Amino acid sequence: MSAEERDKLIKQNPAYGEIVCRCEEISKGEILDALNSPIPVYALDAIKRRVRPGMGRCQGGFCSPLVMKILAEHKGVKVEEITKANQQSKVLLGDTKGAQER
Numbered sequence: 820m821s822a823e824e825r826d827k828l829i830k831q832n833p834a835y836g837e838i839v840c841r842c843e844e845i846s847k848g849e850i851l852d853a854l855n856s857p858i859p860v861y862a863l864d865a866i867k868r869r870v871r872p873g874m875g876r877c878q879g880g881f882c883s884p885l886v887m888k889i890l891a892e893h894k895g896v897k898v899e900e901i902t903k904a905n906q907q908s909k910v911l912l913g914d915t916k917g918a919q920e921r
């Protein structure tokens with residue numbers, strides 16, 4: 820898209836102006852489009868295959884937590900419930916800080 824086309828789209832829907840994946844230049848709007856498509860999306864890898872966040876140079880080190888957050892918000896679940904590929908492939912297993920205070 821040209822800069823003018825992008826500006827027009829961002830004015831229509833500001834989510835297209837919120838870049839989630841810096842490496843592949845994927846916006847939140849594109850991820851939401853995939854989530855709202857007729858083919859259901861249940862896991863992080865499903866988004867990765869459809870829209871490409873996580874396929875860039877950092878291999879998802881920057882964008883995966885953001886994609887998980889968007890996915891959790893869209894599905895109305897906790898971010899800990901988001902899986903990588905299937906029901907058993909949890910990404911987050913527990914707290915690393917603060918949970919050990921007794």
Ligand code: FES
Nearest residue numbers: 840841842875882
């Ligand atoms: S920010 Fe998404 S792959 Fe690097």
